[in-house]
Amino acid sequence: MRYLPLTEEERQEMLQSLGVDKIEDLFTAIPEEMRLRTDLDLPAPLSEAELIRHFTELANKNNDLKSSVSFLGAGSYDHLVPSVIKHLVGRGEFLTAYTPYQPEITQGVLQSIFEFQTLICQLTGMEAANASMYDGASALAEAALMACAATRRELVVLPSSLHPEWQDVVRLYLENQDVSIAYLPYDENTGIVDPKAFDGISWSEVACVVVQQPNFFGLLENVASFKQIAEESGALLVMAVDPISLSLLKSPGELGADIVVGDGQSLGSAMGFGGPSLGFFATSSTKLIRRMPGRVVGETVDSEGTRGFVLTLQTREQHIRREKATSNICSNQALNALIAAIYLSVMGKEGFRDVGYQSLQKANYMKGRLLEIDGLSSPFSAPSFREFVIQGAVDWDEVNMRLAEHGFVGGLPLARFGLPEMVLFSVTEARTKEEIDSFVNLLRGLIS
């Protein structure tokens, strides 16, 4: 885009056509006494060299993962990102493109989205996936709305073991619709939900029951019990999944999920202060596809029989269906979806499985090491994947400050979610045994 400054002549022309003499005449609606008569209190302008120095100084105050070792997760994960991703997504054809408004002339973008959808279907065991959503939390909120439309019911059941911030997003999306939310408490000993242990829900009115796998605490839920209660009550089963965990766990398709959503950051996107990320969204049957939000790319043939791609099923979308559209999303996270597609292709079946396996092994190794420290315990008994909760009468915020001085990013203290003494650690395949051992030894010193 070119920058075209305004000339004095053009300014006069515009004022003339408005019928005023000077810019101030445009502000006559603002009372005299309300107008600022002094200059704004801003520092003096800087030269380019000074500006670069200034921002470099500011940037150096940030902590980043090049200079520290992180055990923080809770929704955004420090998995290794193959260098080829940065190279490929940096290409102008991808980097500068916005969601295609005249899509069929940009066959390359459509094909990349089609490949992404295909990989998400393979990963989740679903029939169809869309072109991606903003993030995992909003994808889950859309799944809840889709379930309400598909079942014509107005009650959504969330597990309290769902990420609390995802719960907030779902609540925000639903609060001005005619939809209510009921919560399934998690068991304080296991840390997971037994949907049948709680009888405060009128299941015959439930549109969908949601399960997060692994849950916020990193624990593995018993999805079969959710499936059973969903089936018995005619509700849909919505699974919010961590894509890396699907390298080892049964696919949601095998478990009978009707809608699968998740956050795709861990598939090659940078943590980047929490974004940009992408959500993925997939569903199990051709009947439900009609209720799916978002853009969908389909494969077809042109008039000469050559393979090509189109945006398909657009009649669900708001530019055609107006107020009856399945959702108001009319975009996607194309660049992050491309990153995820490249990540999955580059890792391949075995590499991807390795990421999951190493994350699982290293996380459980570290959990075991931490539990050797006096005063620390494991509050929950269910098996964990890449994250786990540790409990101890420790000022975890203070500990994290001390850890940072040694180049470590500690876990997430759960006090702000009403769980004092608890802290959530995340360990990916990117951590080495040495890093884990150093961290554990340092922590032991800090708290004893």
Add this chain to the structure above:
Amino acid sequence: MSEQLRFTKEHEWLLVKGNIIRVGISDYAQNELGDIVFVDLPSVGDRVEEGEGIAALESVKAVSDVYSPVAGEVVAVNEALEDSPELVNESPLDEGWIVEIEVEGVAQTGDLMTKEEYEAFLKGV
């Protein structure tokens, strides 16, 4: 009981059998819409108001609502359309019916057109 076939200006047809009214779209309407690829049907038991959308017909690049010509309760939907939406094109007045609505009291058909009146109406469209 005699059956009465009537048409609306929105190109729907009604087959009145006492207080049960079967609704579909006319041959003219299916021709204008083109190939129907999906029919979004209501559920049996839904209550509908006159003029309210009761179903949606999706062709390749557009969606058209089918408006209920009467107020009442949906008592049947043509489930064959779920797998074979093309029946609306192939047999709009028979196998391509969409819903049956039960009205309270006797259906009022005074404002509706007979087949002959509808054909005359189409000439002016």
